[in-house]
Each structure stands twice: as structure tokens, then as C-alpha cells.
Amino acid sequence: MHREAIENALFRAGYLAMLAFMLLPLVVVVVTSFEESGQLLFPPETYSLGHYRAFFAETRWLSAFDNSLLVGVGTTVVATTLGVTAAFGHELDDGRAGQLLAPLVLVPLLIPPIILGISMRVYFVRVGMDASYLSIILAHTLWATPLVYFVMRSVFSRFDWQLLDAARDLGAGPIQSFVYAVLPNVKHGIFVGALLAFIVSLQEFVMALFLSNHSTQTIPVVAWKALRQSLDPMVSVVSTFLILISVVGIVIATIATNIEWLSKQLS
């Protein structure tokens, strides 16, 4: 019994230390955004909202926010459309195309972002599209689509396909049967897929760095460039907003499904 108690205590201490390690960096970011001085110290000596006031006066950050929003919405639309239709098609018929598609969609996630970024930049310069919003949206879509696709495959695999056949037997066309029989049952999945696509695009950094110029750069890119100059607490303000968006996104997705399912989709 004694040995078991020690093992239990060590086990608990182990995973609580890990929990702290996982959350500490994010806590540091949020806390340092309330720093009064211009130095990045944790914990700060004095607290103030000064950097928040300065943030809303800086056009550099505000236009980066607009860029991120534009790219994020664009990525969400393209990735969700591609992912949902392809997953639906895969479910209708698991032929050779489907077997080819799954690995092809997955591989971009396993290639280091730096190498993807280089190949994308070379490609877009070649076709004369570098530094456009569209090039960043398409690059982010390459990363966001697998998430939507695998979320939807998982959702469709739990869907009762006899409902679709029943709708067809009752005389509904392909679109009608999809809209009335399939869509109401999978709309949570589509919503979570779209949300993940948006967050992935908002947070993606390496490809955006390679593909943007001064007027199209997104928040992580501006933050990176600012940090290379100096450790500016202003970056903590922006980061706090980004973390907040992810927290809200996870909470909404958890309400729509549950965190365990969400976690499995992300792996």
C-alpha cells in the first residue's frame, strides 16, 4: 500500500507539472501585456493598460488585423467548401480516387512549413502572384483543408446513409436530399471544421512570412518582425487577443461537440 501511495503522488505531481508547463507560456504572454515598462519581464513589477491604449492607436497592428481577418475568412470559405464536398464524395464511393485523395491531403501536414513556404514562394513568384492575399489564402487552405476533410469524414461515417437513400426514393434530387436529409445532421461538424480552418489560418506564420509583403502581412508576421527588433510588450497585447480568440473558438467548438472528440480530430 505504501509503495502505491508514493506512485500515485509521483504520478499526480508529474501530470500537474506538465499542465503547468503547457499553460505557463500562455499565462506569461497575457500577464506581460499588462506590463507598465517597455521591457518584457515576468512577473511585471508594475501593471498598467498603457500598451492596450497604444495598440489601438497603431495603424500597423490594426491593418495587420484586417489582413488576418481577410485571409482567415477566405481560407475558411475555400477550405470548408473543398473539404466538405470531397469528404461527401469519398463517403458516396470509396473507389480508387478516394484512396489516392486521403494521403495526398494529409502529406502537406507532415512537410516542415519552412519547405512548404519555400516551394509556395518560388511557385507564386513564377506565376506572378506573389504577395497577393490570394496566394496566402491558397497556402493556408493547403493546411486547413485536411482538418475539415478529416472532421467531415468522421462526421459522415456516423451518419445514417439510409436517410439519404430514403430521401432519394421519395423523389428528392441530389441537392434537395443533401440539403434536407444530410445537412441538418452534419451542420455541427461543418461548423467545427470551418472554425478550425479559421483558427489555423489566423495563427499560421511561416508560410505567411514567405508569401506576404508590407501591405498584406498578417498579425503573426508583424509580431515576428517586431520581436526580431526588440522584445516589445506590445506583442503581448496582440498575442493576448490571439489567445483569447482561440479560447473562445475552443469553447464554442466544445459546446457544439465535446472536447474529447475535438482533440481526436486535431491529431
Place this chain on the structure above:
Amino acid sequence: MTGTQSSLPAPVARLWEPLLERSRSKRALLLMAPLLVFELLLFVAPFLILLRISLMEGAPDLRYAAGTWSLDGYVEVFTNGVLLDPIIYSFKLGLAATAITVVIALFYAYAIWRAEGALKSALLFSVVLPLLTTLVIKTYAFRPLLSPNGTLNDVLLTLNLVSEPIQFAPGTVGVLVGQIYIVLPYAVLAIYSVLSTMDWGLVEAARDLGASRPRSFVEVVVPQAMPGILVATVISFAWSVGAYAAPGLLGSRDLAFAIEVEQRLLSNLDWEIATAYSVVMLVLMLASVAVLTVVLGRFGGEVEYA
């Protein structure tokens, strides 16, 4: 029901009309076609172009000399120490980060699997949140923690464990910690998703038969989790070898492959070298991943039959 047909936008309905007559499998193919075309245009084509440019001659004042064939880029990569050293550094970083990450991830995934209720949700949240946070934030947060006047050194000095501050960051220790933090959430979830399908009864049976808890973990849980461990290893390794943010913000003289290739590419000269450099790195990485897969697969098999 016929009335609802008109509620669809006309162009969509027009596109769908021909599909009505096709067989089910043709329609499935048409639904998958957009994504297939997208992947070919934005993933396969860029890599073919990368490969083609890496086989061109260099040109003074230009990115590359179009239409030429040459191996100059590759010769430069393999003979220039300035280009070879970062590759070696990146592979060392990849191996170290992967080994530590997978061990920690296995433990944490196991803890999540065993936890229940609110604790389980909290542990899962602690993994999902960093996963959905930008690389930039995950990296620079370690600066105030690990720098010479940072939090960790304050603690160590107060406890009299060290006599003077240690510079963890900027430095190689900082790079390693930052990179582990970046890949850890992916590794944890890869292992957890395999563990969650596993039957706890198996572990209990082993314990009932007299296995100690550490032994039941090593001999029952680990072999079962092998597919997840494999995915965790591959992801951690692939991403750490290509690490850019951690060496860039937390390193001092840490010249990683990603930093070197970025400078070469953004200087907009000698693209044949930058592209050949990327191709070499990608091939070496894929070869290492293949070796890792075979080794881990064999190790997993042996443990299973033991």
C-alpha cells in the same frame, strides 16, 4: 417538394443537372475532383517547379537562368560548409527534441486517458489551446522565462542553486525547450487518440497477474500505443528538423537549416542553391522518417511478441 428546387441558386442547379444522370461513383468522383485539382495545383506542381529550378544554372543578377540544366546547386550544397553545418545542427535538434517530446507525450497522454470528468477536460484543454496558438507566441514567451534576468534564473538564484545567472535563452537550451513546447501538443494527441480506443481491462489483468504498475505500463500500454507513438515521432521529427521560429527567436548562434535557407531565398539571388538546399533537406528528412518508421515498427513488433 418541387417548389424547393427553385430556391437553389440558378448556377448551382445548372451545374447539378448533368450530374443527375450520372452513376453514383461518377458523382462521387466529381465531388472529390475540386480537392484533387487543388492538391495537384498547389502542392504537387510547386514541388515539381522547386525541383526544376534546383537543376538550373545560376545567373548573376538573376534568381536563376531559365531553360538551363546543371547540378551546380547540389555541388554547392555538398561542398560548402556554411550550408552543411546548419543541416547537421537541424538534425541534432530534431533527434533531441523528438526523443524528449515522445517520452513526455506518452506520459501526459496516459495521464489524460486515466483522468476523468473536469480534470480530463482541463488536461485536454491544456493541449488543444497551445496547438491552436501561433508559433510566434509559443516561442517568444520563453524569453522572459529563460533569459539571464528571467524568471527561472530568479528562482534558481533565490534558492541558492546557482551562484550566477545561466543564459538558457538566447541559447541552445532555449531552442530545445521552445521546440519541444511547439511539437508536444501534436505528439500528445497522436498518442492519446490511440490510447483512448484501448481497453483498460488489459492493464488491470496484467496487474492482477502480479505486474507492478511501471511494468504494466511498459509491457502493456506502450506496445498498444505504438501506432500513436509512431505518428508522434514522425511529426515531432519532421517539424523539428525544419524548425524556424525556435532557433530564430530563442537561439544565439544557432544556425538552423531554416534560417540559412530563408536568407538565401529572400536575398532573391542564386535560387538554384536555395532550392537544391531545400530538396536535399527534404530527401534527408524523408529518408530519416522512413528509417524511424522501420525501426519503431520492428521494436513495436518485438515487444508485442515478447
